[in-house]
Amino acid sequence: MFIQKSHLNNSFLTDKHRMVQSDDGSFTAYSAEFDEHYHSTKDGALAESLQKHVIPALLHVSFKDEISILDICFGLGFNTLATLYYMKKEGIKKKLTIYSPEFDKELIASLKHFVYPEIFLEFKEIIDALSTSGEYQDESLHVSLYLGDAREFIRDCKHQFDVVYQDAFSPSSNPILWTKEYFADIARVMKEDGILTTYSISLATRLALHGSGFHIYLYEPKGCRSSTLASLKELSGYERVDMAHKISCNPEAKPLSDLEI
Numbered sequence: 001m002f003i004q005k006s007h008l009n010n011s012f013l014t015d016k017h018r019m020v021q022s023d024d025g026s027f028t029a030y031s032a033e034f035d036e037h038y039h040s041t042k043d044g045a046l047a048e049s050l051q052k053h054v055i056p057a058l059l060h061v062s063f064k065d066e067i068s069i070l071d072i073c074f075g076l077g078f079n080t081l082a083t084l085y086y087m088k089k090e091g092i093k094k095k096l097t098i099y100s101p102e103f104d105k106e107l108i109a110s111l112k113h114f115v116y117p118e119i120f121l122e123f124k125e126i127i128d129a130l131s132t133s134g135e136y137q138d139e140s141l142h143v144s145l146y147l148g149d150a151r152e153f154i155r156d157c158k159h160q161f162d163v164v165y166q167d168a169f170s171p172s173s174n175p176i177l178w179t180k181e182y183f184a185d186i187a188r189v190m191k192e193d194g195i196l197t198t199y200s201i202s203l204a205t206r207l208a209l210h211g212s213g214f215h216i217y218l219y220e221p222k223g224c225r226s227s228t229l230a231s232l233k234e235l236s237g238y239e240r241v242d243m244a245h246k247i248s249c250n251p252e253a254k255p256l257s258d259l260e261i
């Protein structure tokens with residue numbers, strides 16, 4: 001299903017990125033700039049994307065004919081591509097719009113050469129279009145990359161999203177995309193019945209979301225470590241995180257703030 005490591009001639013995507021095989025066989029990248037992998041190498045790039053983001057999000061919006069997704073940040077594009085893959089595999093027909101900020105133009109231009117899982121190869125035309133022009137459009141799909149700062153994009157955004165994939169580098173290496181002010185901006189661009197998915201289960205992240213009016217839920221993805229779902233309206237069918245209790249047990253815990261970065 002995947003090209004083996006030994007068959008990879010050049011594992012460097014750019015001066016700052018190296019391709020790395022994750023434990024489910026799919027390749028991810030290591031960023032020298034952030035000193036972090038793009039995905040959990042233990043959970044696997046493809047598994048993490050499908051199980052922590054795409055599957056719970058698409059279940060949540062299953063009754064809608066038209067959906068819009070904010071994919072923070074595009075990176076290697078796994079969340080966008082896994083969404084297309086899963087919809088096709090499950091026969092889910094919807095009009096889909098995806099907006100995705102990403103400030104690393106060199107990385108985007110290099111994606112034509114990334115070793116994607118075979119199941120993404122049918123989206124080669126889409127990958128090439130996004131890598132070259134940052135846009136792809138057909139009758140039912142519009143993907144638009146914003147090649148710049150995510151905070152700026154969200155602040156100026158007039159669109160309202162059904163789904164937010166919160167998949168930035170970790171709060172410790174990229175704090176500006178995890179602050180309470182950031183999540184307040186995210187809440188403003190989400191539909192009232194929207195859902196946010198994230199791999200982060202840290203109390204600081206949950207406090208930042210909670211402070212912006214989100215309800216917080218523990219999610220147990222199949223074959224991966226736990227993750228978080230957040231929504232402005234209450235959800236049923238998930239284990240609710242009792243934030244009042246967490247706060248009373250951890251009175252010194254604080255969300256990240258723009259003022260301290």
Ligand SMILES: C[S@@+](CC[C@H](N)C(=O)[O-])C[C@H]1O[C@@H](n2cnc3c(N)ncnc32)[C@H](O)[C@@H]1O
Pocket residue numbers: 037038039049072073074075076077078079080101102103104107148149150151167168169174176177
């Ligand atoms: C963990 S990776 C995203 C992984 C991605 N979802 C995927 O499936 O490959 C984080 C990405 O955020 C980008 N990034 C970091 N800070 C940013 C910012 N302020 N604005 C836009 N992009 C940013 C990095 O360049 C990197 O590509």
